[in-house]
Amino acid sequence: xxxxEKSGYHHGDxxxxxxxxxxxxxxxxxxxxxxxxxxxxxxxxxAPYRHFKDRDALESALAAQGLRxxxxxxxxxxxxxxxxxxxxxxxVAYVEFALRRPALFRVMFGNACDTGSAERxxxxxxxxxxxxxxxxxxxxxxxxxxxxxxxxxxxxxxxxLYMDGKLQAGSTEEIGERVRAAFAAILAASAD
Amino acid sequence: xxxxEKSGYHHGDxxxxxxxxxxxxxxxxxxxxxxxxxxxxxxxxxAPYRHFKDRDALESALAAQGLRxxxxxxxxxxxxxxxxxxxxxxxVAYVEFALRRPALFRVMFGNACDTGSAERxxxxxxxxxxxxxxxxxxxxxxxxxxxxxxxxxxxxxxxxLYMDGKLQAGSTEEIGERVRAAFAAILAASAD
DNA sequence: TGCGGTATGTTTACGGTGCTCACATGAGCG
DNA sequence: CGCTCATGTGAGCACCGTAAACATACCGCA
Numbered sequence: 001x002x003x004x005e006k007s008g009y010h011h012g013d014x015x016x017x018x019x020x021x022x023x024x025x026x027x028x029x030x031x032x033x034x035x036x037x038x039x040x041x042x043x044x045x046x047a048p049y050r051h052f053k054d055r056d057a058l059e060s061a062l063a064a065q066g067l068r069x070x071x072x073x074x075x076x077x078x079x080x081x082x083x084x085x086x087x088x089x090x091x092v093a094y095v096e097f098a099l100r101r102p103a104l105f106r107v108m109f110g111n112a113c114d115t116g117s118a119e120r121x122x123x124x125x126x127x128x129x130x131x132x133x134x135x136x137x138x139x140x141x142x143x144x145x146x147x148x149x150x151x152x153x154x155x156x157x158x159x160x161l162y163m164d165g166k167l168q169a170g171s172t173e174e175i176g177e178r179v180r181a182a183f184a185a186i187l188a189a190s191a192d
Numbered sequence: 193x194x195x196x197e198k199s200g201y202h203h204g205d206x207x208x209x210x211x212x213x214x215x216x217x218x219x220x221x222x223x224x225x226x227x228x229x230x231x232x233x234x235x236x237x238x239a240p241y242r243h244f245k246d247r248d249a250l251e252s253a254l255a256a257q258g259l260r261x262x263x264x265x266x267x268x269x270x271x272x273x274x275x276x277x278x279x280x281x282x283x284v285a286y287v288e289f290a291l292r293r294p295a296l297f298r299v300m301f302g303n304a305c306d307t308g309s310a311e312r313x314x315x316x317x318x319x320x321x322x323x324x325x326x327x328x329x330x331x332x333x334x335x336x337x338x339x340x341x342x343x344x345x346x347x348x349x350x351x352x353l354y355m356d357g358k359l360q361a362g363s364t365e366e367i368g369e370r371v372r373a374a375f376a377a378i379l380a381a382s383a384d
Numbered sequence: 385t386g387c388g389g390t391a392t393g394t395t396t397a398c399g400g401t402g403c404t405c406a407c408a409t410g411a412g413c414g
Numbered sequence: 415c416g417c418t419c420a421t422g423t424g425a426g427c428a429c430c431g432t433a434a435a436c437a438t439a440c441c442g443c444a
Contacts, residue, residue: 184338236395
């Protein structure tokens with residue numbers, strides 16, 4: 001299935017092949033091109049246009065898949081967070097996802113306006129809701145929207161700062177530790 | 193000076209012209225190319241290579257300038273922050289800069305590794321220090337590094353989430369309000 | 385004053401990109 | 415069996431970043 005039967009002229013599963021090839025490229029080196037994907041799939045340079053209107057459309061499909069993967073990372077094998085520490089772990093998982101698949105992460109979030117892809121906006125909304133529910137569950141007394149935004153931004157910002165080398169640390173474990181520490185520090189700050 | 197004397201063959205001030213043209217393009221529509229800059233300056237497509245090794249080098253120069261501008265935004269006409277509210281205003285200024293000049297902001301921060309440009313790394317370090325000093329000044333009791341990272345990440349994350357349309361609001365004022373609210377919310381959260 | 389070196393700009397060229405359009409193929413349905 | 419239409423092909427356009435060889439003219443030195 002996935003390794004498609006090539007009967008010659010028709011590929012049989014081009015759309016899926018293109019997406020998995022793109023995903024693999026994103027996770028190894030970075031820059032993929034439609035033409036490279038076509039090459040990879042053993043198909044002419046313009047064949048991808050039969051399945052995606054343009055590059056953005058393909059990226060939106062990748063982004064939607066990535067957002068689903070991220071959601072899975074944040075939920076699977078994890079109870080709903082019940083404490084500040086649990087929230088910290090959620091942030092760690094978020095950042096680790098970004099660092100494990102940085103090019104994908106940029107595709108997922110680094111696009112201004114693409115209300116076109118319903119699949120994608122839905123996937124993004126689910127991430128938002130997930131974080132909002134988590135935050136308000138632990139801190140029911142605080143303005144829910146504001147707190148959810150703050151939590152998301154904190155994780156998102158750390159992800160970008162480490163991805164782009166603005167913050168640095170030796171190992172993934174150390175980064176996780178610092179994310180936890182940052183989360184704890186800002187929660188502790190109000191004490192005064 | 194800035195509007196250079198064009199004596200014909202030699203431009204007289206190409207490097208500066210390229211940078212200001214690039215900056216203007218970044219602030220209007222987005223995508224600039226070396227060739228477009230050359231066209232703009234009325235010069236051959238490869239002339240820019242006399243002043244910048246490659247596209248990255250030019251972007252680094254832009255980034256350094258942008259970082260200096262950001263620092264100015266965060267300091268000029270502003271006392272050193274003395275309260276949590278002051279820190280919130282700092283975050284608002286940070287986000288507003290990103291939203292006012294999003295393409296520049298991406299150039300400033302959206303590069304993995306470019307230890308090549310001394311000018312640039314220095315400018316980035318100054319931003320880091322600025323925020324660290326501000327945070328530890330207001331909250332001297334908390335782990336300084338962790339808190340500085342958290343504050344930076346919070347502002348940085350909100351900047352990216354609004355830039356990329358993952359969070360939305362009607363007006364700039366409203367965004368500022370939400371940044372303040374987010375900052376306040378996460379500081380209030382520990383109270384429980 | 386004249387001359388030569390060098391910084392700056394030009395020309396040409398290569399390989400890559402996204403994308404469009406006209407055409408070819410063949411799988412699936414009547 | 416034959417048609418249709420989704421799918422794949424091919425040639426071609428305009429653009430990009432970059433390199434190499436060449437042209438110009440500014441500047442400092444004899």
